[in-house]
Amino acid sequence: MDAKEATMRVRDYFASVKKIKFMFEVRGVEKKSEMFERDAWVVKCDIQNVFEEEPISYEVGIADDSGDILYVKEIER
Numbered sequence: 001m002d003a004k005e006a007t008m009r010v011r012d013y014f015a016s017v018k019k020i021k022f023m024f025e026v027r028g029v030e031k032k033s034e035m036f037e038r039d040a041w042v043v044k045c046d047i048q049n050v051f052e053e054e055p056i057s058y059e060v061g062i063a064d065d066s067g068d069i070l071y072v073k074e075i076e077r
Helices: 003-018
Strands: 022-035 038-049 056-063 069-075
Touching (some): 003 038
Antiparallel strands (some): 056 069
């Protein structure tokens, strides 16, 4: 998996959860070694629903080998 594929998995995850239109902006993508005893991608992004004024920032961990979502955490901007 590369950074682009990890980012697309995060976008697809939010699309399945939100079920409404939203804006998706990536703030950063980083590969971490041995997170949860495996390599993982950490994607930081902003999600803004079309009816909200301010976006919400998230950090999402994705397993490098399987593409599974390891965690989703709201973070302060």
